[in-house]
Amino acid sequence: xxxxxxxxxxxxPACTGISTFLDLPYAKDAKILEEIDFAIAGVPFDTLVTxxxxxxxxxxxxxxxYGAQLYSDAFDLTLFDHIQxxxxxxxxVQCGFPEPSAENITNTVKEMxxxxxxxxxxxxxxxxxxxxxxxxxxxxGKVAILHFDSHSDTGYHEMAPDAPRDHGTPFKDAIENDCIxxxxxxxxxxxxxxxxxxxxxxxxxxxxxxxxxxxALHKMDIYTAAEKIRGxxxxxxxxVSFDIDFLxxxxxxxxxxxxxxxFSTWEALELxxxxxxxxxxxxxxxxxxxxxxxxxxKTAIAGKRLIYEFLTLLACRKAGITSYEDFGI
Amino acid sequence: xxxTVKKQPETGFNTYKNLPYRADxxxxxxxxxxxxxxxxxxxxxxxxxxxxxxxxxYWKHMGYNQNLEVETSLASGTDYGNIEVKHGYILPSxxxxxxxxxxxxxxxxxxxILGGDxxxxxxxxRAIKEYYGPVALVHFDSHRDVRCFGTKYDHGTPFSRAVEExxxxxxxxxxxxxxxxxxxxxYYDFAKDRGMKVIHAYELLDMKADAVIxxxxxxxxxxxxxLTFDIDFLxxxxxxxxxxxxxxxPETTLARQIIRGIxxxxxxxxxxxVEVAPDLDSGGLTCQxxxxxxxxxxxxxxxxxxxxxxxxxxxxxLFPDTEEKTKEFEEKNLAEQxxxxxxxxxxxxxxxGFPHSRDISGxxxxxxxxxxxxxTSNRxxxxxxxREIRKCWGFSNYDIEFQFNARENFTxxxxxxxxIPYQxxxxxxxxxxxQLDQILSETDGVTIGVGGDHALTFAELRxxxxxxxxxAFIHFDSHTDTWDAPDGDGNCLITHGTPFRLxxxxxxxxxxxxxxxxxxxGGKTDHDFALSHGMKxxxxxxxxxxxxxxxxxxxxxxxxxxxxxxTFDIDFIxxxxxxxxxxxxxxxFTTAEALKxxxxxxxxxxxxxxxxxxxxxxxxxxxxxxxxxxxxxSEFLSxxxxxxxxxxxxxxxxx
Numbered sequence: 014x015x016x017x018x019x020x021x022x023x024x025x026p027a028c029t030g031i032s033t034f035l036d037l038p039y040a041k042d043a044k045i046l047e048e049i050d051f052a053i054a055g056v057p058f059d060t061l062v063t064x065x066x067x068x069x070x071x072x073x074x075x076x077x078x079y080g081a082q083l084y085s086d087a088f089d090l091t092l093f094d095h096i097q098x099x100x101x102x103x104x105x106v107q108c109g110f111p112e113p114s115a116e117n118i119t120n121t122v123k124e125m126x127x128x129x130x131x132x133x134x135x136x137x138x139x140x141x142x143x144x145x146x147x148x149x150x151x152x153x154g155k156v157a158i159l160h161f162d163s164h165s166d167t168g169y170h171e172m173a174p175d176a177p178r179d180h181g182t183p184f185k186d187a188i189e190n191d192c193i194x195x196x197x198x199x200x201x202x203x204x205x206x207x208x209x210x211x212x213x214x215x216x217x218x219x220x221x222x223x224x225x226x227x228x229a230l231h232k233m234d235i236y237t238a239a240e241k242i243r244g245x246x247x248x249x250x251x252x253v254s255f256d257i258d259f260l261x262x263x264x265x266x267x268x269x270x271x272x273x274x275x276f277s278t279w280e281a282l283e284l285x286x287x288x289x290x291x292x293x294x295x296x297x298x299x300x301x302x303x304x305x306x307x308x309x310x311k312t313a314i315a316g317k318r319l320i321y322e323f324l325t326l327l328a329c330r331k332a333g334i335t336s337y338e339d340f341g342i
Numbered sequence: 343x344x345x346t347v348k349k350q351p352e353t354g355f356n357t358y359k360n361l362p363y364r365a366d367x368x369x370x371x372x373x374x375x376x377x378x379x380x381x382x383x384x385x386x387x388x389x390x391x392x393x394x395x396x397x398x399x400y401w402k403h404m405g406y407n408q409n410l411e412v413e414t415s416l417a418s419g420t421d422y423g424n425i426e427v428k429h430g431y432i433l434p435s436x437x438x439x440x441x442x443x444x445x446x447x448x449x450x451x452x453x454x455i456l457g458g459d460x461x462x463x464x465x466x467x468r469a470i471k472e473y474y475g476p477v478a479l480v481h482f483d484s485h486r487d488v489r490c491f492g493t494k495y496d497h498g499t500p501f502s503r504a505v506e507e508x509x510x511x512x513x514x515x516x517x518x519x520x521x522x523x524x525x526x527x528x529y530y531d532f533a534k535d536r537g538m539k540v541i542h543a544y545e546l547l548d549m550k551a552d553a554v555i556x557x558x559x560x561x562x563x564x565x566x567x568x569l570t571f572d573i574d575f576l577x578x579x580x581x582x583x584x585x586x587x588x589x590x591x592p593e594t595t596l597a598r599q600i601i602r603g604i605x606x607x608x609x610x611x612x613x614x615x616v617e618v619a620p621d622l623d624s625g626g627l628t629c630q631x632x633x634x635x636x637x638x639x640x641x642x643x644x645x646x647x648x649x650x651x652x653x654x655x656x657x658x659x660l661f662p663d664t665e666e667k668t669k670e671f672e673e674k675n676l677a678e679q680x681x682x683x684x685x686x687x688x689x690x691x692x693x694x695g696f697p698h699s700r701d702i703s704g705x706x707x708x709x710x711x712x713x714x715x716x717x718t719s720n721r722x723x724x725x726x727x728x729r730e731i732r733k734c735w736g737f738s739n740y741d742i743e744f745q746f747n748a749r750e751n752f753t754x755x756x757x758x759x760x761x762i763p764y765q766x767x768x769x770x771x772x773x774x775x776x777q778l779d780q781i782l783s784e785t786d787g788v789t790i791g792v793g794g795d796h797a798l799t800f801a802e803l804r805x806x807x808x809x810x811x812x813x814a815f816i817h818f819d820s821h822t823d824t825w826d827a828p829d830g831d832g833n834c835l836i837t838h839g840t841p842f843r844l845x846x847x848x849x850x851x852x853x854x855x856x857x858x859x860x861x862x863x864g865g866k867t868d869h870d871f872a873l874s875h876g877m878k879x880x881x882x883x884x885x886x887x888x889x890x891x892x893x894x895x896x897x898x899x900x901x902x903x904x905x906x907x908x909t910f911d912i913d914f915i916x917x918x919x920x921x922x923x924x925x926x927x928x929x930x931f932t933t934a935e936a937l938k939x940x941x942x943x944x945x946x947x948x949x950x951x952x953x954x955x956x957x958x959x960x961x962x963x964x965x966x967x968x969x970x971x972x973x974x975x976s977e978f979l980s981x982x983x984x985x986x987x988x989x990x991x992x993x994x995x996x997x
Binding site: 079080081082083084086087089091204226228231261262263264265266267271272273274275277279282283309310311314315317318 | 408409577579580582593594595598599624625626627630631634720721861862863864865866881882883886916917918919921922923925926927928929930961962963967
């Protein structure tokens with residue numbers, strides 16, 4: 014296997030060498046896309062945040078974070094026996110210039126998804142999800158979303174028709190541009206921004222998506238939620254978008270708009286496993302990691318762990334594992 | 343209806359949630375005011391900055407509260423700015439606070455106060471009593487704040503004084519989350535003897551929010567009440583920005599669920615939220631936790647209005663002489679106060695305040711530091727842990743869970759730090775071994791090592807083996823520490839990832855009576871190596887799903903009554919609760935869970951030695967990792983004392 018984490022110098026500490034996502038080889042060559050299963054790209058863009066900026070540094074924080082999860086306890090599987098991938102570098106974005114940046118994001122996703130591999134994008138603020146979904150639409154058509162977040166990101170106060178998009182609107186924009194199979198889509202963990210207009214998540218629910226609030230998730234437990242989500246996703250192609258503020262600020266303080274009353278990293282990992290094993294996921298992003306507000310790297314470490322878990326699920330698909338015993342699927 | 347402004351959240355003149363500044367109180371249901379007072383704190387100061395920091399919090403709107411299902415603007419409020427106080431002058435400031443509160447209450451509004459240290463609740467309660475009579479107290483905190491010795495007016499005494507002054511209806515009062523500071527039996531009984539209900543933090547771990555809510559509603563009933571929320575109720579991982587944090591607490595989720603469950607059903611006359619110290623905060627975490635709680639508190643006022651149960655005060659004082667009478671109490675108390683005791687943070691720091699000595703004969707516990715971190719694979723810095731952990735206070739006099747005085751008939755010595763030759767890991771291992779040999783030759787008490795990185799445990803095990811034979815072994819960690827890391831000649835390198843492969847290979851470790859708990863990293867070959875030698879493993883993945891009770895039972899069954907060494911790597915705990923370590927792994931456990939597991943698993947075992955390793959203070963925030971480490975050592979001591987003083991007595995020679 015060629016495109017797997019590069020073995021480090023045996024005697025050096027973990028922080029030696031060139032820093033890439035998960036120590037994967039860095040490559041920018043489109044031809045390589047044919048030989049691999051996934052590509053990770055950074056999107057260092059944070060112009061469209063509404064509160065604390067700084068998630069432009071998210072990709073590098075995750076490249077530098079400690080922790081290699083090369084073996085999965087849950088599935089008894091060694092990841093890179095089954096999959097190959099690269100660090101595709103950062104997508105050319107320019108903070109302060111949303112439109113040309115979005116175009117580059119769309120084109121990159123289109124290129125990767127068109128080549129039949131799984132794009133894994135690391136933000137950056139959540140506004141990037143809209144250009145990503147445009148890219149998926151062009152490459153493979155409409156997709157369902159499984160959206161982990163504390164905010165619905167479908168607009169949060171009365172929106173003027175010409176209101177500029179920001180990191181609180183990507184899924185509204187995507188639905189209005191007909192990118193999402195809303196009947197097969199789920200948003201989970203919502204608890205923030207209780208503005209009067211968004212009170213019933215009327216836009217999100219009205220579009221056909223299912224919204225599971227944090228309050229509901231805390232009360233129903235993660236396994237019941239996963240069961241429900243699997244039913245809704247069905248066989249649809251699923252784009253998984255993970256805003257790190259789905260986690261409680263205790264687990265992920267390093268983010269722009271943290272909301273208390275969230276979930277632990279382990280609960281998130283278990284949810285990913287239960288919802289997605291055997292499902293037709295086609296892409297992933299992890300957004301809103303903001304190292305400037307982090308403490309002891311814990312947010313970046315949690316974010317990196319989530320990426321490993323997603324890739325574990327991809328490795329399961331390649332290895333023919335479609336069940337998760339602990340969950341009884 | 344309150345007008346709120348829609349704009350970029352962090353712009354503009356700053357009132358709480360853009361409430362109108364000093365609106366006519368007669369048109370308002372509640373008033374928000376700050377008290378930036380922190381002269382009465384015994385820990386780190388800084389709560390004077392809290393009111394403005396909370397006003398600065400993310401998101402200025404208070405719209406629909408989806409959890410309470412109410413439009414918050416149904417209730418109208420105003421921000422009155424900060425109440426004037428004089429730093430350094432406690433009693434005059436109290437009277438300034440009471441006067442301002444009386445002004446609010448004369449208009450019948452609910453008061454929402456942003457503290458300040460917890461001493462400010464006393465003058466608030468004085469005004470509340472004047473208007474409504476004694477009120478039931480609903481008190482969220484990690485400390486009881488009913489201290490009965492030392493200074494009379496500070497942030498550890500508001501409720502001793504309030505009870506004395508007759509401000510509280512004790513029979514309907516409740517304290518929730520208690521776990522902190524030094525305890526005495528006198529403290530422990532204070533609330534209970536007066537009919538107050540207490541829910542300890544260790545009980546919260548097993549209770550769902552609904553059970554807590556029921557208990558509170560039952561205790562308070564229809565009594566008029568005052569809700570006071572000390573932010574250190576929350577675990578320091580959720581609220582590091584506070585002066586006297588105590589580990590092992592709940593998260594914001596539980597706090598908000600409880601507040602939402604009770605606040606709209608009680609007749610609450612006033613709220614306060616105290617002890618937020620923004621300069622000690624990390625990423626605005628603590629201010630945001632406080633803000634979230636306030637949003638639910640204010641939402642509950644709107645909810646009561648919607649339900650028609652919000653009773654506006656008459657504006658006429660029921661006990662107009664309340665403040666006048668406090669002067670008599672103050673004179674009496676100041677006369678009685680006598681010498682003011684030393685500040686807890688003054689003096690030379692030793693582990694748990696034990697005397698420092700190299701004469702250890704007869705000691706029940708010997709604690710030594712091992713400031714060495716050159717065998718780490720990632721971030722160094724654990725060399726600073728022994729020094730930082732010495733600065734924490736933690737070993738309780740009165741153990742609230744086992745209900746005995748842990749320091750009675752139990753002597754401890756701080757042996758100081760071992761001499762460590764940094765330049766060579768082999769020499770370090772030899773040096774630690776020979777110094778621990780020396781200790782073990784002089785005492786039969788338990789030893790407690792404070793690392794340092796985990797490679798040092800190999801040295802400790804070598805030494806233990808000489809006295810006790812191969813050691814049974816209980817290992818809390820996120821890593822296996824049985825890596826296969828051969829050098830060019832095929833010999834296993836000494837690193838902080840290999841100590842137990844080395845110890846198994848050289849026979850120091852009785853792997854058949856060994857168990858590793860919490861593992862969530864490392865390759866299959868490490869596990870296979872340990873398993874092939876008979877070691878038991880409870881991975882994190884499994885521990886998340888089984889009860890702590892059954893995990894504890896497996897630990898006890900594994901080691902039986904063999905002489906056992908307990909090693910605790912702080913990264914067993916999730917990086918949320920212990921970021922200050924070299925190799926943190928997400929997906930772990932809370933500090934409260936770790937403490938409970940120790941309590942369930944270890945009492946009664948034949949424990950010869952403990953260690954606590956891998957705390958790296960420079961990656962810490964608000965000291966939370968160091969505090970967790972200190973608390974774990976304190977648990978070791980409590981358990982050792984319990985084994986000596988309680989279990990040995992109950993297990994009589996007759997059996």
